[in-house]
Amino acid sequence: MKKLASVVITLAVAVMAAGLAVAGPKAPKALCLHLSAPAMPDHIILSIQPVGGSIRLSEGTIKFYSIHGEYCTDSYSIPLTGTGHMEGNEFHFDLRGTDRGAAWQEAIFNATYDVTTDTSVVLHSPSGSPTYDIVDCDSVIPPFK
Amino acid sequence: MKRAILVALITIGCLVWVVSAQAQVPKQLCLHIGSGDLYIAMAIKAFGSPISFSSGKVKFYEIQGEGTEGTSWALPISGTGRLMGDSFHFSLTGSAVSSGRLNSYHFEGTWNMISNSGTISWSWTIPGELTDDAVGVSLSMSNCKNLSLAE
Numbered sequence: 573m574k575k576l577a578s579v580v581i582t583l584a585v586a587v588m589a590a591g592l593a594v595a596g597p598k599a600p601k602a603l604c605l606h607l608s609a610p611a612m613p614d615h616i617i618l619s620i621q622p623v624g625g626s627i628r629l630s631e632g633t634i635k636f637y638s639i640h641g642e643y644c645t646d647s648y649s650i651p652l653t654g655t656g657h658m659e660g661n662e663f664h665f666d667l668r669g670t671d672r673g674a675a676w677q678e679a680i681f682n683a684t685y686d687v688t689t690d691t692s693v694v695l696h697s698p699s700g701s702p703t704y705d706i707v708d709c710d711s712v713i714p715p716f717k
Numbered sequence: 718m719k720r721a722i723l724v725a726l727i728t729i730g731c732l733v734w735v736v737s738a739q740a741q742v743p744k745q746l747c748l749h750i751g752s753g754d755l756y757i758a759m760a761i762k763a764f765g766s767p768i769s770f771s772s773g774k775v776k777f778y779e780i781q782g783e784g785t786e787g788t789s790w791a792l793p794i795s796g797t798g799r800l801m802g803d804s805f806h807f808s809l810t811g812s813a814v815s816s817g818r819l820n821s822y823h824f825e826g827t828w829n830m831i832s833n834s835g836t837i838s839w840s841w842t843i844p845g846e847l848t849d850d851a852v853g854v855s856l857s858m859s860n861c862k863n864l865s866l867a868e
């Protein structure tokens with residue numbers, strides 16, 4: 573009886589350890605970015621949710637996320653939707669949005685960053701690749717329109 | 718004693734309800750654009766937890782829906798929205814095939830959850846060419862049960 577209990581406990585520990593190993597770093601549930609130019613009001617606010625389970629590929633496990641958010645400046649706000657995935661420590665995402673302010677504006681961003689070490693993100697867009705600092709959402713006042 | 722406890726509990730309950738009462742985004746929202754036959758029907762689902770800022774909380778929503786103009790075309794749309802205070806700001810995109818061509822549509826609008834009023838801008842493009850657009854068109858609430866979608 574004791575032997576059976578020890579086998580069960582050993583198996584449970586092994587399963588938990590394997591689960592933790594597969595889980596790895598996760599994408600953040602919220603990501604607040606501020607353009608790396610303190611005088612500029614540009615913020616990107618993102619809410620991030622996992623979609624489905626993890627997919628095992630030859631090079632490792634990949635997990636997909638759905639993203640909703642907003643890009644806001646002092647003159648307009650562009651609602652954003654997108655997708656992202658975690659592979660290892662890196663979160664790779666794509667965002668798009670359209671807004672009619674003074675004219676129709678389209679935002680397209682693509683970025684990859686290491687969720688365990690990076691404090692800033694380079695957002696590649698058709699008009700350039702600005703750097704955004706990752707900031708504490710509680711401490712910012714995004715200029716939502 | 719029992720009555721005093723009951724009164725206290727009811728008072729606390731009312732206070733909690735009043736404090737937590739704020740504008741809510743409906744699960745279905747059908748809006749009439751302008752005064753013509755253009756409508757959008759939206760199924761709206763909360764997305765994630767609200768994000769707290771020093772200026773307040775913002776909650777994001779995912780939107781799936783359909784645009785309709787009578788029953789002449791079917792326009793599946795999807796997008797995102799966010800609620801801050803009473804204002805729901807949303808953006809939708811979709812496409813429809815007409816005369817063998819793919820037409821793309823963008824909608825961007827705001828809807829006040831308390832006054833049930835808002836405005837919307839929309840654009841209609843065929844690949845590489847802006848065909849038509851409208852800016853700041855008024856929105857009004859529509860009864861979803863009265864809408865017909867194209868097949």
